[in-house]
Amino acid sequence: MRSEIGKLRDGTYHGERFLVNGSAVHPDPVKVVVEVTVDGEDVTVDFTGSDAQVAGIGNSPYANTVACTYVAIFGVIDPELRMNAGSTAPIRIVAPPGSAVNARPPAGTTLSTMPMAETIVEAIWMALADAAPRGSNAGWASICLFCQEGVWEQTGAPFVSAGAFAFGGSGATLGADGWDGLGSVTGMGGSQSQDAELVEMTSPVTVLGFGLRQDSAGPGRWRGGGGGWNRYRIDQGGVRCLHWGGGSSEESKPYGLHGGHPAAPHRGEVTRAADGGVEVIPINSLFELEKGDILSTVEAGGGGYGDPAERDPAAVLEDVRSGLVSIESAERDYRVAIDADGRSIDQTKTAELRGTA
Numbered sequence: 001m002r003s004e005i006g007k008l009r010d011g012t013y014h015g016e017r018f019l020v021n022g023s024a025v026h027p028d029p030v031k032v033v034v035e036v037t038v039d040g041e042d043v044t045v046d047f048t049g050s051d052a053q054v055a056g057i058g059n060s061p062y063a064n065t066v067a068c069t070y071v072a073i074f075g076v077i078d079p080e081l082r083m084n085a086g087s088t089a090p091i092r093i094v095a096p097p098g099s100a101v102n103a104r105p106p107a108g109t110t111l112s113t114m115p116m117a118e119t120i121v122e123a124i125w126m127a128l129a130d131a132a133p134r135g136s137n138a139g140w141a142s143i144c145l146f147c148q149e150g151v152w153e154q155t156g157a158p159f160v161s162a163g164a165f166a167f168g169g170s171g172a173t174l175g176a177d178g179w180d181g182l183g184s185v186t187g188m189g190g191s192q193s194q195d196a197e198l199v200e201m202t203s204p205v206t207v208l209g210f211g212l213r214q215d216s217a218g219p220g221r222w223r224g225g226g227g228g229w230n231r232y233r234i235d236q237g238g239v240r241c242l243h244w245g246g247g248s249s250e251e252s253k254p255y256g257l258h259g260g261h262p263a264a265p266h267r268g269e270v271t272r273a274a275d276g277g278v279e280v281i282p283i284n285s286l287f288e289l290e291k292g293d294i295l296s297t298v299e300a301g302g303g304g305y306g307d308p309a310e311r312d313p314a315a316v317l318e319d320v321r322s323g324l325v326s327i328e329s330a331e332r333d334y335r336v337a338i339d340a341d342g343r344s345i346d347q348t349k350t351a352e353l354r355g356t357a
Contacts, residue, residue, distance in 0.1 A: 004077040005038065036127040075137060138256050138303030142300070149239070168225075218263040246283065257304075270296075316334045
């Protein structure tokens, strides 16, 4: 482990990320500030300057912050290295008591293991952007979904369901595109999506569709992973819903690195059956649903890494042919002109766009 830390560039590096809000009682962003100091074979991760603990649920207890720090450090070193007491010994963590990353009772911490954890990991990755020789990670899409609960009229039994039918994208890194439709960074993408048929069998929900969203990935020499979308209908009244997660604001959208572009933020909407009106639902808020209301989630992709104009035109063409990148984005962001049929590159115009004619 000390050998791996020794490969990081010595210095002190700054990172700053925001949780969108800490719940309805604290709707303002919660700031996580970190300074990572690499000194030979030791590393200090200092959260001094982060916001004080908030009245809502957007706080992290110390144990969670420590775990997130380990996730972040292990995410930029040899992936084969085992995590144990010895490999964590060279990592020193400073988290001021009473802060949002070391909250004291009776602070609420419901968001700590997902949205707040993602914020902590990304602040450290942002700090290490210039320190890790293998390259740090561009921003990942945060978890963002609707959860419903109530009493199912068909059975008379309580139900809880989550609309996790599509995930966001992971961030790109040096030499590799992000993964499409991946789980949260807190599990390094290992979370599984819901099975649509099983959700329909256990709750009053009809899934109308889900898939990957075009132009959701942050452009880069290595692009971010593509984000998903989903849409489903509530089939009875008297249902309570929570829209929870992060990444739905400009401050918290997945960031790009070294010239890579950020991805667009998440968006959650409900289309009301009563009048067809569409409401954009604030993150981490509760609301009521009636029969026929339709929930829609548009997930962010991951951030890009490196200048998009340096991406291999053949890779851009493949993304267009797969539907992940539009012809317009190919030309605007990657400086690659695609013929109108969407199946070939206009070599002459591409050379003009890239200044290589």
